[in-house]
Amino acid sequence: MTLLRAVARPMLATMFVTGGAMALRKPDALAAKAQPVADALRRIAPGARLTPTNVVRLNAAVHIAAGTALATGHLPRTSALVLAATMPATTVSGHPFWNETDPVARRNQRTHFLKNVSLTGGLLLSTLDPEPSKPWLGRRAARTAVAAKDGIAGRLEGLRG
Known part of the structure; x- marks a missing residue:
C-alpha cells in the first residue's frame, strides 16, 4: 500500500466508523429519521423485522464494518462500494434540508x-x-477471458489432431 493510500483510506473511513459507533450507542435518536427507509424496506421484505431502530443499527453496523475494512485496506474497493450504496438513503432521510423552515x-x-x-x-x-x-x-477479467479462450482453443486443437 502506498503512503497516500495508507493515509487517505482511514481519512475517508473516519466519518463512517465514528458515525456508525454513535448510531449504535444511541439508535433511538436517529430512529425517527429512519422511518421512511424502514417503511420502504418493509414493502420490499414484508416478513423482516425492520423497525426504524433496527434499520439504524443495521446501517451503523455496515458503516463500522465497511469503514474499518476501508481504513485498514482490506477489500478497499468493495468496502467503498458498500459504503457508497448506503449513502443515498442515509443522506436523504438524515438531512432533508428542503423540509426545514428555520434558515x-x-x-x-x-x-x-x-x-x-x-x-x-x-x-x-x-x-x-x-x-x-x-x-x-477489468484488466484481470480480460486476462482471465484470454486465458480461458486459449485453453479452449488448445483443447480443440488436441481433439482435431
Missing part, C-alpha cells in the same frame, strides 16, 4: 447533505483505485 437549521442540514454527497463521490472514486501491485479488475 439556520436549513443551512446546517444542506451542509451535511452536501458533505454526504461529497463523501459518496470520494467513495465512488475509491472503487476505481487499484493497488499498484494489483491490476485493475
Whole structure:
C-alpha cells in the first residue's frame, strides 16, 4: 500500500466508523429519521423485522464494518462500494434540508447533505483505485477471458489432431 493510500483510506473511513459507533450507542435518536427507509424496506421484505431502530443499527453496523475494512485496506474497493450504496438513503432521510423552515437549521442540514454527497463521490472514486501491485479488475477479467479462450482453443486443437 502506498503512503497516500495508507493515509487517505482511514481519512475517508473516519466519518463512517465514528458515525456508525454513535448510531449504535444511541439508535433511538436517529430512529425517527429512519422511518421512511424502514417503511420502504418493509414493502420490499414484508416478513423482516425492520423497525426504524433496527434499520439504524443495521446501517451503523455496515458503516463500522465497511469503514474499518476501508481504513485498514482490506477489500478497499468493495468496502467503498458498500459504503457508497448506503449513502443515498442515509443522506436523504438524515438531512432533508428542503423540509426545514428555520434558515439556520436549513443551512446546517444542506451542509451535511452536501458533505454526504461529497463523501459518496470520494467513495465512488475509491472503487476505481487499484493497488499498484494489483491490476485493475477489468484488466484481470480480460486476462482471465484470454486465458480461458486459449485453453479452449488448445483443447480443440488436441481433439482435431
